Amino acid sequence: MQKNKQNITIKVKSLVDKFNLELVNKTTLDKMDNPSVISAGLGLAGYPEYDNLEKVIIAWSSKESKFFDSLDKNLLKKRIKDIFDRKPALVLLGKNMDKKYHKLIIDLATEADIPCVITWMDMSQIHGTLGSYLLREFAPNYQIHGTLMRVSGYGVLIMGDSGRGKSEAALELLQKRHQLISDDAVLVCQIGNEIYGTSPEITRNLLEVRGLSILDVEKIYGYQAMIDEHVINLVVKLIPETENHDFDRLGDSNLKYTIYNIDIPLIEIPMRIGRNTSSLIEAAVNVQILRDQGFNTLDIIGERIKEKNDE
Secondary structure: OEEOOOOOOEEHHHHHHHOOOEEOOOOOOOEEOOOOEEOOHHHHOOOHHHOOOOOOEEEEOHHHHHHHHOOOHHHHHHHHHHHHOOOOOEEEEOOOOOHHHHHHHHHHHHHOOOOEEEOOOOHHHHHHHHHHHHHHHHOOEEEEEOEEEEEOOEEEEEEOOOOOOHHHHHHHHHHOOOEEEEOOEEEEEEEOOEEEEEOOHHHOOEEEEOOOEEEEHHHHHOHHHEOOEEEOOEEEEEEEOOOOOOOOOOOOOOOEEEEOOEEEEEEEEEEOOOOOHHHHHHHHHHHHHHHHOOOOHHHHHHHHHHHHHHO
16 A cells, blocks of 8 residues: 655635636635635634634635624724634635625735635535535545446455456456446545545556556546546455465455555455456445345355254
């Protein structure tokens, strides 16, 4: 597992374009490196020193407008200026923000060299949509050697040493209408209690198959064969049957693969010439789906043995 550099920044313009925001001032600052979206309530109450405001995103909407109504103009100007003096990365004015305060906020933001945008979103959408996007973008990530596919709705990380047939299995799965996220290298990050995987930009949409060189999956199979990212629900590890390895023959070992202290179900598949790897991976996914639904074949065997003994 290779750790990537974590000096992550996002350009304000890219955020403006992605979420159709309106940039209403010109500043020299165009990058942010903190995913926090806050209303700076303590700062508005006159205690900015108790709010961690540096490089965060300030979002104001209807509730803040009502609070502004309770302050005289000079005090309001001082409170906002005190907040902006602590150098937040961006100011967002929600769709329910009273427009009579726009000019004051924009002027003070420009004076403090802070970008200010007007958004079509209300506060819940800002936190739910924009906040979730920023958390994903700023989440620390690692690079894992493997191939990530979406098989029957499950994100499956196919692992194994080089030359074990991961890419060939991915090609067969694509032909069966499953989807590719990333081949050879997978960037993984933790969002909440789930692990997400995506492709490095340089290898996005590409699949390397020995003897066929590098395939552009989107051009060959269509855009529907690719997705940008997916939660990793299952890890399938391809291991040569010739290795001295203690395989889980009954499926009762409850194997796990750990990423960022999150345990992901692991199924190890013994490989030998003549086995259809893609079909085995599909079967592994179906087994895991049943396990997640509480179904266990060993329980059925146990019940049958018990019934037999009771006869």
